[in-house]
Amino acid sequence: MKRLGKLFIALALAAGLTTPAQAGWRLVEKGEERKVAGRMYVTPTEDWNRSTIRPVSRSEVWTRDGRELNDLDFFMGIKDGKPLFRETHRKRAPLPKFDPAMLPTDIVEWYQDTANIVLGGSLFAITEVKPARLAGYDGVHFAFSYTGSDNVERKGEVRAAIIDSRLYLISFDAPSLYYFDRNIGGVRVLMDSARLKR
Amino acid sequence: MKQFAITLAASALFASPLAAQDVAAVEQVADPAPLPSAHGYEPQDDLEKGLWYEMDEAERRLKQSKFLIEDPALNDYVRGVLCRTVGEDRCPAARIYLMRTPQFNASMAPNGVMLVYSGLLLRMRDEAQLAAVLGHEFTHFEKQHSLRLFRNMRKKSDLMAWLSVAPVRLPYAAAMATQFAVIGSVFSFSRDMEREADAGSIKELAQAGYDPRAASAVWSQLGAEMDATAKERRHRSNKKRGGLFATHPRTTDRMGTLAQLAEAAVPDASAAETRAAEYRAALGDWWPQLIDDQIALQDFGGTEYLLATLAGGDPAGWTGDLLYARGELYRARAKEGDFAQAADFFRQAIATGDTPPESWRGLGLALMRLGNKPEGQEALRSYLTLRPQAADAALLRTMAGETLS
Structure with missing residues (x-):
């Protein structure tokens, strides 16, 4: 049953990168500014659960009701030449790599191409793209919808910016039915709250 | 998840290359039983009934898939090509489902479900090529090849023992294929079965007035595309390993045989039709979407080859x-x-x-x-x-x- 987020964790587990035998969850309390995966700070407006597993370095996974229902992923500082997810089939299904020279439109296409390859399907659609700021830097905000192999329609939104040649990206996705609409407002506020401390 | 596990077991059965090894020796008895394409055909014994039950369940889920292309015009067109190819009396045995998924594939299950991937539609250059693939799959169905594989497996071992058998690896993890593993799996037929299906498709093409040379063209295009993908990505060509070529007769051998069969069936193919213009018109607005699906896979070598094929090796063909x-x-x-x-x-x-x-x-x-x-x-x-x-x-x-x- 393929979903974007689930795959993200599964790939990390398969790669044997995670030390803990079982994934744990820690509470992230609303209203508290918190450091995410190293450098960026966000302030959630609702309580979230944070996975103790970090799928790739400088990443975090949050959920409220379980990852099938709402999935908030942070990728904080993807380097030049790196893909979004860890590659499991580097030769036969290589993932596109990040390049700091990318235009904002390229980031959207890069995300879409990555999703298409890992989902193996073609029902991933970008529905809206607009300019936006992340942590005070010019970037992009886009919305998408897709159906994974569990045949559930999901919607999602991403905020991303290239800062000092690294990509910072926050992505949220949830079933179109009920969960997306319930959570997206708070997620957008969280994305707006992001800032870098030096 | 029990249902899913059973699905996996059955798919492993079909997909396991082991399954195909010695089937050739089995069941070449003259068959007095009705053909599955006959009107009102029913499963003949408990085993076939069980298989149909699984397939019917999978079909029920298939009908709800978001991956289905429901466009009535395109569905009618593909059905029309199948009916023209195998004849109006036999084609009602097939229930065609067009799936939006960029890989090259088509399959037909024992209960009459025929899956046609949009990646196949993108790759065909004309109607005769589509007819060749549909005719090939229909022959597998009518000769009950997958049922024979299933019976042969059952003789050897219990169904559940095959849970651990890995299916043939697809070049990409197709979401659609994992969703409908039973009917969407890549059937690893024996070489003899493939030869039989090839011969069947040539016969159907010739009778329908299509150019039978389309069959060998399809396989040479697919093989060359796999080579192009492999060259760009620096791995061995899929042509030599899994997927559609897994147990197929050696490609070169096969194309030669297909060409000979075509020559014998229609010595003068000048009057035979390819219906390229009709094919392009039928695909119409779908084409840009299908090529976008293909480009999104980031398979540079394969896609570059595919585009050149569609341009027909002619500078003027680059639309x-x-x-x-x-x-x-x-x-x-x-x-x-x-x-x-x-x-x-x-x-x-x-x-x-x-x-x-x-x-x-x-x-x-x-x-x-x-x-x-x-x-x-x-x-x-x-x-x-x-x-x-x-x-x-x-x-x-x-x-x-x-x-x-």
């Missing part, structure tokens, strides 16, 4: 659509020199006077990556004039230097 697709392919790869190439293809596409407005978008973005901001912005503005409601219009406006309204 505005194909040039646009080629520009997008180069822009997506983004290696050194690719943006200049892409800009060139977009310009050629625009010069044809018949290209999607997205060629202007591609040109603008390629020029901006090349550092040519003024011309890039101008191209983006042209695109926004043509597509003011584009999903990314707001972002493109700022990139084109227009102020937000």
